[in-house]
Amino acid sequence: xxxxxxxxxxxxxxxxxxxxxxxxxxxxxxxxxxxxxxxxxxxxxxxxxxxxxxxxxxxxxxxxxxxxxxxxxxxxxxxxxxxxxxxxxxxxxxxxxxxxxxxxxxxxxxxxxxxxxxxxxxxxxxxxxxxxxxxxxxxxxxxxxxxxxxxxxxxxxxxxxxxxxxxxxxxxxxxxxxxxxxxxxxxxxxxxxxxxxxxxxxxxxxxxxxxxxxxxxxxxxxxxxxxxxxxxxxxxxxxxxxxxxxxxxxxxxxxxxxxxxxxxxxxxxxxxxxxxxxxxxxxxxxxxxxxxxxxxxxxxxxxxxxxxxxxxxxxxxxxxxxxxxxxxxxxxxxxxxxxxxxxxxxxxxxxxxxxxxxxxxxxxxxxxxxxxxxxxxxxxxxxxxxxxxxxxxxxxxxxxxxxxxxxxxxxxxxxxxxxxxxxxxxxxxxxxxxxxxxxxxxxxxxxxxxxxxxxxxxxxxxxxxxxxxxxxxxxxxxxxxxxxxxxxxxxxxxxxxxxxxxxxxxxxxxxxxxxxxxxxxxxxxxxxxxxxxxxxxxxxxxxxxxxxxxxxxxxxxxxxxxxxxxxxxxxxxxxxxxxxxxxxxxxxxxxxxxxxxxxxxxxxxxxxxxxxxxxxxxxxxxxxxxxxxxxxxxxxxxxxxxxxxxxxxxxxxxxxxxxxxxxxxxxxxxxxxxxxxxxxxxxxxxxxxxxxxxxxxxxxxxxxxxxxxxxxxxxxxxxxxxxxxxxxxxxxxxxxxxxxxxxxxxxxxxxxxxxxxxxxxxxxxxxxxxxxxx
Numbered sequence: 001x002x003x004x005x006x007x008x009x010x011x012x013x014x015x016x017x018x019x020x021x022x023x024x025x026x027x028x029x030x031x032x033x034x035x036x037x038x039x040x041x042x043x044x045x046x047x048x049x050x051x052x053x054x055x056x057x058x059x060x061x062x063x064x065x066x067x068x069x070x071x072x073x074x075x076x077x078x079x080x081x082x083x084x085x086x087x088x089x090x091x092x093x094x095x096x097x098x099x100x101x102x103x104x105x106x107x108x109x110x111x112x113x114x115x116x117x118x119x120x121x122x123x124x125x126x127x128x129x130x131x132x133x134x135x136x137x138x139x140x141x142x143x144x145x146x147x148x149x150x151x152x153x154x155x156x157x158x159x160x161x162x163x164x165x166x167x168x169x170x171x172x173x174x175x176x177x178x179x180x181x182x183x184x185x186x187x188x189x190x191x192x193x194x195x196x197x198x199x200x201x202x203x204x205x206x207x208x209x210x211x212x213x214x215x216x217x218x219x220x221x222x223x224x225x226x227x228x229x230x231x232x233x234x235x236x237x238x239x240x241x242x243x244x245x246x247x248x249x250x251x252x253x254x255x256x257x258x259x260x261x262x263x264x265x266x267x268x269x270x271x272x273x274x275x276x277x278x279x280x281x282x283x284x285x286x287x288x289x290x291x292x293x294x295x296x297x298x299x300x301x302x303x304x305x306x307x308x309x310x311x312x313x314x315x316x317x318x319x320x321x322x323x324x325x326x327x328x329x330x331x332x333x334x335x336x337x338x339x340x341x342x343x344x345x346x347x348x349x350x351x352x353x354x355x356x357x358x359x360x361x362x363x364x365x366x367x368x369x370x371x372x373x374x375x376x377x378x379x380x381x382x383x384x385x386x387x388x389x390x391x392x393x394x395x396x397x398x399x400x401x402x403x404x405x406x407x408x409x410x411x412x413x414x415x416x417x418x419x420x421x422x423x424x425x426x427x428x429x430x431x432x433x434x435x436x437x438x439x440x441x442x443x444x445x446x447x448x449x450x451x452x453x454x455x456x457x458x459x460x461x462x463x464x465x466x467x468x469x470x471x472x473x474x475x476x477x478x479x480x481x482x483x484x485x486x487x488x489x490x491x492x493x494x495x496x497x498x499x500x501x502x503x504x505x506x507x508x509x510x511x512x513x514x515x516x517x518x519x520x521x522x523x524x525x526x527x528x529x530x531x532x533x534x535x536x537x538x539x540x541x542x543x544x545x546x547x548x549x550x551x552x553x554x555x556x557x558x559x560x561x562x563x564x565x566x567x568x569x570x571x572x573x574x575x576x577x578x579x580x581x582x583x584x585x586x587x588x589x590x591x592x593x594x595x596x597x598x599x600x601x602x603x604x605x606x607x608x609x610x611x612x613x614x615x616x617x618x619x620x621x622x623x624x625x626x627x628x629x630x631x632x633x634x635x636x637x638x639x640x641x642x643x644x645x646x647x648x649x650x651x652x653x654x655x656x657x658x659x660x661x662x663x664x665x666x667x668x669x670x671x672x673x674x675x676x677x678x679x680x681x682x683x684x685x686x687x688x689x690x691x692x693x694x695x696x697x698x699x700x701x702x703x704x705x706x707x708x709x710x711x712x713x714x715x716x717x718x719x720x721x722x723x724x725x726x727x728x729x730x731x732x733x734x735x736x737x738x739x740x741x742x743x744x745x746x747x748x749x750x751x752x753x754x755x756x757x758x759x760x761x762x763x764x765x766x767x768x769x770x771x772x773x774x
Contacts (some may be wrong), residue, residue, distance in 0.1 A: 018142055021116040022047060026142055031132040035115050035122045038135045044113065048128070053111060130215055133232075143204065156203040160184040169203035179203040225254035323398050330391035337390045344380055417515035418508030419444035427490075429717075430502070430523040431595065432530040433751040434493040438506050438518060447508030447515070452483040452491045457501040457522075492751055499527040524719040527712075528591035528703050532750055533583040533735065546579045546739065553747040555581055557739035579739045586612055586732035587706055594735060595701040595716040595748035600658040602743030609704050609711050610650025612732045647726040650736060651711050655696055656743070662723045663691040694722075699748060704733065716748070 020027045022043035030038040039047075049055050111124040125131040156169045158181035169179035173189070175198040180188065189195045212232070214220040220234035228246035238248060269276070343350040350373075357373055360366045419441050427437040436452060483491055486506075496502065501524050505517045534552040547556045557579055587609075598605045654661045701714035704727070712724040727733065737745055 014145070018138070018145060026146075027135075027138060030135040030138045030142075031129065032135050033113060033115060033122050033132060034124065035118050037115055037117050038138055041129075041134075044129060044132075047113060048111065051112070051114065053128070127215075133212055133215055136212060143202070147202065158184050160188065172201040172203045174199040174201050223251050224248050225251050227254075319400075323395070326395070326398070330393065333391040334389065334393070340380075340383070344384070350376065350380070415510065415512040416445045417512040418447040418510060420516040421450070421489075421506050421508060421518040423504075423506070423518055423521050425521065428521060428523070429751075430496075430525045430719075431748060431751050432526075432532075434496060434502060434504070434523055434525070435490065435751045436493065436504055436506065436521075437490040439489055440508060444508075444515075445510060445512075448510045449484075450486040450489075450491075450506055450508050451514065452486055452493070452504065452506045453480050453517075454483075454493055454502050454504045455480045456497060457503055494752075496525050498525055498529065500525050526593040526595075526701065526703070526719070527714075528593040528705075530750065531585065531587070531592040531594045531735075533585040533594070533747075535737075535747070536582050536584040546581075548581070552584075553749065554745070555737065555739070556744040558742055580615065581737040581739070582612070582615055583735035586734050587704060588732050589706050591703065591705045591707075593701060593703045595699050596737075597699045597746050597748070598655045598696065599744035600696055602656055602739075602745075603741030604654060604656040604739070605743045605745055606652040606654050606736075606738035606740075607700055607702065607713075607745070608650060608652030608736055609702065609727055609733050610652075610736045611728055611730075612734045614649035614728075615734070615736055647709055647728040649728045651725050651727040652736070652738065653700070653713050653723060655700070656741075658696050659693045660696050660700075660722070661691055661693050663725075697722075702735070706733065 015026070018026050020030070020040045020043055021037065022039055027038060027040050029041040031041050031044060032038050033044075045055070111128045112121040113124050114120075115122045156172075156179050157166045158169045159178045161167050161181060161184060167181040167183075170182055171185050172179045173185075176188070176195075180203075189198060212222050214222055214234035214237060217234050217236045220236055222232040222234055224233040224235070224238050225231075226233055226238075226243055226246050226248050229243065232251065233243065233248065237243070342348055345351065354373055354377065357366070357370055360369070421438040421440055424437040424439060427435070429435050434454070438450075440447060483493065491506075493502075493504075501522055503520050503522055505520045507517045508515045535548050535555055536552075545558050547558070548554070596607060598607070697715040697717055699716035700722075701716035701719065703712045703714065705711070706729045709726055709729045710724060711727045713722045714720065715722055739745075
């Protein structure tokens with residue numbers, strides 16, 4: 001009893017998985033939408049009608065008289081049964097088809113189904129519901145569910161017994177699509193006849209086809225599965241051009257693969273029930289904490305609004321007092337002016353006093369007493385002639401401009417976490433250290449500080465990042481590290497492994513917490529320690545055509561007077577004006593890497609390495625060279641012309657006019673192949689046995705292996721190898737740069753020098769737990 005009760009309980013608990021997202025009831029005749037959700041056929045039809053599409057023809061209900069032929073006789077049952085049920089015919093000729101449409105007419109409009117679980121419109125295609133197949137597996141699960149929990153169970157009567165003596169059906173026939181009692185089943189399925197081989201099922205009123213058939217090709221079984229399109233195919237659909245080149249497997253193989261995956265996932269979940277229970281407890285605690293925090297947030301909101309209201313009330317009182325004081329002053333001034341004017345009336349005080357004053361006949365007394373009156377009368381006359389109000393009755397200056405405050409109050413909202421930063425890929429680079437630069441979007445809230453996270457990925461010998469499962473395991477092994485509380489919009493990461501790929505991301509933080517992560521960027525560290533050097537200006541530069549910056553990291557060559565004077569010899573021989581610059585270091589051991597950038601408008605610039613003695617010897621030769629023998633780029637970009645067995649004393653790559661020339665040799669074949677595979681094509685420069693040209697990279701990297709006597713040139717931006725060749729390392733070797741014509745070059749500055757004054761940040765290792773499917 002216990003196992004049966006447990007099975008019944010499990011069946012009851014999955015009722016939610018069997019509900020239609022439209023009607024919220026157990027699905028009936030479900031179909032699978034392109035988004036893989038299942039809905040009732042009737043519900044899908046009603047939704048389409050509500051969306052303005054025509055009403056499709058629907059099959060009768062399973063319990064209607066049309067589907068319960070209880071009046072058929074054995075003779076009628078001998079008639080051939082239909083090859084497919086009404087539902088399948090509806091799906092093949094459903095609401096998306098338009099019979100009789102002329103060939104020149106445009107295609108019918110696409111149907112959009114509003115899928116509730118997806119929250120978006122799902123495109124059904126031109127054929128509408130004809131594109132959707134029935135979910136026979138879900139139908140069988142629903143039937144077992146109803147049979148187990150006795151949900152809505154109705155006694156299925158024999159469809160061939162004559163009423164009122166109809167008996168309850170005990171068997172169903174999937175081929176006849178009818179339910180029988182024992183006697184009728186024996187009668188209509190005689191022993192020794194083909195009908196005796198029919199498939200027996202549980203009695204039901206809703207018979208379904210045995211297998212899925214192609215919705216476009218009638219009665220064609222779906223025997224294949226296209227992994228590229230993720231859809232079932234029949235043998236005819238497989239031949240279509242749209243599936244040419246796709247990965248197509250037998251449906252049995254796809255069935256076994258998917259079943260194994262689901263079984264593995266199910267076993268993993270069932271074996272980690274403690275983890276599920278722990279997470280449920282955490283979620284329940286989070287719900288409780290959400291309620292508590294929401295109450296606290298509401299209280300804080302009410303407190304903030306009350307503070308704003310109190311401040312507004314206080315400000316209103318202060319402004320009202322100022323307005324009242326101004327009104328009182330103006331009213332007093334105007335009242336005094338009115339009293340003064342009233343005294344000028346005929347029978348008023350000043351006029352009556354003046355008239356009495358004029359009655360005085362004693363001259364001395366009159367003059368002594370009348371001077372004040374004379375002054376008052378003169379002032380009154382002047383006031384009459386220049387009459388103006390003593391106070392402005394308007395209060396224009398007491399109008400409040402609250403537009404800015406109203407906008408602030410309108411925009412008043414809860415604080416938001418910063419949006420995902422945008423990585424500045426032009427400034428971000430990997431050299432002696434990793435330099436990461438970013439910015440916030442314009443509509444983002446400010447960030448107090450940032451958190452920079454990085455981890456190392458495994459690399460393959462070719463220099464590319466390891467992908468797939470191996471790359472995921474390598475990422476899990478190395479884990480994430482974090483730089484906390486970065487105040488600026490750039491960060492420097494040091495103590496890194498050479499020749500490794502690092503993944504970096506950043507997110508901002510403010511009072512609302514951390515925002516979303518930026519997109520991950522991948523940076524490849526140099527293959528060897530970075531060599532820091534400066535341009536050596538002690539070799540007697542030609543001031544008229546070569547200029548070295550004060551920091552000795554930039555150089556510019558300008559065609560000078562010597563080139564102009566040599567122009568008259570250009571018709572009789574080849575003359576080049578070359579200027580050589582070397583680094584102020586001499587390499588005697590180890591592997592070293594450095595990078596530089598060449599101005600795209602340069603005429604010809606050579607970058608490479610060479611023996612210091614040979615370079616000095618070549619430098620002190622006459623600068624106007626009439627023979628290509630003295631050109632360090634003669635032949636295969638090396639200085640070895642006399643002996644093919646010994647390595648050349650120097651090796652250069654030539655750049656100019658926005659291009660880079662890659663010589664073709666056995667030693668450089670592998671590097672050139674990698675460069676071509678990386679996506680660079682020889683669009684303008686012709687390819688020849690002597691070499692090819694490619695677009696000039698933003699930065700050029702040079703790696704010298706002194707012990708092996710090899711030099712490798714890289715695209716320093718992506719660290720893809722461009723060319724590799726030998727060089728003589730029997731004596732000290734130094735970096736060299738050669739200018740022919742106008743051009744400019746700049747050495748890559750160390751990241752450490754660029755950010756020497758930056759405030760150090762906290763470095764934290766993130767401990768992450770990695771789980772595997774058992």
